[in-house]
Amino acid sequence: MTESAPRIRIGYGLEPKKVHSFIQPSLVNLCNERGIDLVPIDINKPLIQQGPFDCVTHKLYSEDWKNQLEEFSKANPNTVIIDPPHAIERLQNRISMLEVVNELKITRASEELGTPSQTFIFNSESLSDQSILQGLNFPVIAKPLVADGSAISHKMYIVFSRDGLKGLNPPFVLQEFVNHGAVIFKVYVAGEHVQCVKRRSLPDIPDASLGSSGGLLSFSQVSNLACQDGDDDSYKLIIEEAKMPPTSFVDEVANALQQVLGLRLFNFDMIRDSRDASRYLVIDINYFPGYAKLPDFEIVLTDFFREVVCQKESETQAWATKESQE
Numbered sequence: 001m002t003e004s005a006p007r008i009r010i011g012y013g014l015e016p017k018k019v020h021s022f023i024q025p026s027l028v029n030l031c032n033e034r035g036i037d038l039v040p041i042d043i044n045k046p047l048i049q050q051g052p053f054d055c056v057t058h059k060l061y062s063e064d065w066k067n068q069l070e071e072f073s074k075a076n077p078n079t080v081i082i083d084p085p086h087a088i089e090r091l092q093n094r095i096s097m098l099e100v101v102n103e104l105k106i107t108r109a110s111e112e113l114g115t116p117s118q119t120f121i122f123n124s125e126s127l128s129d130q131s132i133l134q135g136l137n138f139p140v141i142a143k144p145l146v147a148d149g150s151a152i153s154h155k156m157y158i159v160f161s162r163d164g165l166k167g168l169n170p171p172f173v174l175q176e177f178v179n180h181g182a183v184i185f186k187v188y189v190a191g192e193h194v195q196c197v198k199r200r201s202l203p204d205i206p207d208a209s210l211g212s213s214g215g216l217l218s219f220s221q222v223s224n225l226a227c228q229d230g231d232d233d234s235y236k237l238i239i240e241e242a243k244m245p246p247t248s249f250v251d252e253v254a255n256a257l258q259q260v261l262g263l264r265l266f267n268f269d270m271i272r273d274s275r276d277a278s279r280y281l282v283i284d285i286n287y288f289p290g291y292a293k294l295p296d297f298e299i300v301l302t303d304f305f306r307e308v309v310c311q312k313e314s315e316t317q318a319w320a321t322k323e324s325q326e
C-alpha cells in the first residue's frame with residue numbers, strides 16, 4: 001500500500017448481532033493496514049445521506065432498506081452493492097433456494113449432486129392430502145419456509161412418522177432426512193475464494209427409531225454446536241476422521257452456484273449420503289454467513305473487498321476507453 005493510494009471505503013449495513021460476530025477487531029485492524037475503512041451504515045438515517053462508499057455490503061431484508069439501496073445506487077452508480085437484493089431474495093425461501101441446485105449443470109464421473117426430496121405444506125388440509133406426502137419417506141425434517149435470519153427461521157423438527165406431523169403447525173417445508181454420518185460440509189464463498197470446512201451435524205437415524213411414538217424432536221442451529229470448549233470428544237473425532245469431498249468438485253459446485261445465484265457472499269451446506277459415498281446433497285444455502293468462524297477470515301475478506309473495488313475500477317476504465325474510441 002503506497003501512501004498516495006486512496007483508501008477504500010466499505011459501508012456495511014448489518015443487524016447488531018451480525019456486527020458483533022463479523023466486525024471483529026482483527027478484521028478492522030487488517031483492513032486498516034491494507035487501506036480499507038469499514039464504515040458502519042446508520043440504519044436509522046437515510047442511506048442517501050451517508051457515504052461516499054466504494055462498496056456497500058449488507059444483510060438487511062426490509063422493503064424500506066431495499067428501496068433505499070435502489071435510490072442510493074441510482075445516485076451513486078460507481079458504488080458496488082454486495083449483493084443485489086433481488087438475488088438475495090431467492091435464498092429467503094427454502095424451496096426456491098434448493099431449486100437453484102437442480103438448475104446446475106455439474107457433469108462429474110465420480111460425484112453426483114442433488115437435493116433431498118421436499119414439499120411445502122401450506123395448511124392443515126394439505127397434511128391430510130395423500131398426494132402431497134406421496135414419495136416422501138420418513139424420517140423428515142420440518143423447516144420454516146422463510147429463512148430470514150430470525151431465530152424462528154432456524155427452528156426445526158425431526159419427524160419420525162406421519163403421527164408426528166400432527167404436532168406441527170403449518171406452513172412449513174418437509175424435507176427427507178438423509179443419513180450422512182453426522183458431519184456436514186460447509187462451503188464458504190467470498191467472490192473468488194472458496195473454502196470447505198467440516199462441522200457437526202445431526203446423527204444418523206436408525207430404522208428402528210422410525211414409527212416411534214410421539215415421533216417429533218425439535219432442534220436449532222446444530223452446526224454451531226461443533227467443537228466448542230468442553231464439547232463431546234467423540235464428536236471431535238468423528239469430524240476429524242470424516243473425509244473431505246474432492247476440492248475440484250467443491251470448487252465446481254461453488255462456482256456454478258455463484259453464477260446461477262448472482263451472489264458473491266454466501267455459503268452452502270452439503271452432506272454425503274451414507275448409503276452412497278459418491279452422492280452429495282445440498283440442504284441449505286445462506287446469504288452472508290458467519291465468515292468469522294473460518295481460519296484467516298480477515299485475509300479472505302480484505303482480499304475480497306480489494307478484488308471488488310479493483311474489478312469495478314477496471315470495468316469503469318474499460319468503458320471510458322471504449323467511449324473515447326467511438
Ligand SMILES: Nc1ncnc2c1ncn2[C@@H]1O[C@H](COP(=O)(O)OP(=O)(O)OP(=O)(O)O)[C@@H](O)[C@H]1O
Nearest residue numbers: 116154175176177178201202221223269283284286
Ligand atoms: N435433509 C437433511 N438430512 C439430514 N440432516 C439434515 C437435513 N437438513 C438439515 N439437516 C441437519 O439440520 C441442520 C440444520 O438444517 P439447515 O441447515 O437447513 O438449517 P439452518 O437453520 O438454515 O442452518 P444454518 O445455521 O446453516 O443457516 C443441518 O446443519 C444438518 O445438520
Ligand SMILES: O=P(O)(O)O[C@H]1[C@H](OP(=O)(O)O)[C@@H](OP(=O)(O)O)[C@@H](O)[C@@H](O)[C@@H]1OP(=O)(O)O
Nearest residue numbers: 017018021148149150223267286288289290291
Ligand atoms: O450472524 P448471522 O445472523 O448472519 O447468522 C448466520 C450464521 O452466522 P453466525 O456464525 O455469524 O451466527 C451462519 O452460520 P454458518 O453457516 O456460517 O455456520 C448461518 O447460520 C446463517 O444462516 C446465519 O444467518 P441467519 O440465517 O441467522 O441470518
Ligand SMILES: [Mg+2]
Nearest residue numbers: 223269284285
Ligand atoms: Mg444450515
Ligand SMILES: [Mg+2]
Nearest residue numbers: 147284285286
Ligand atoms: Mg440456513
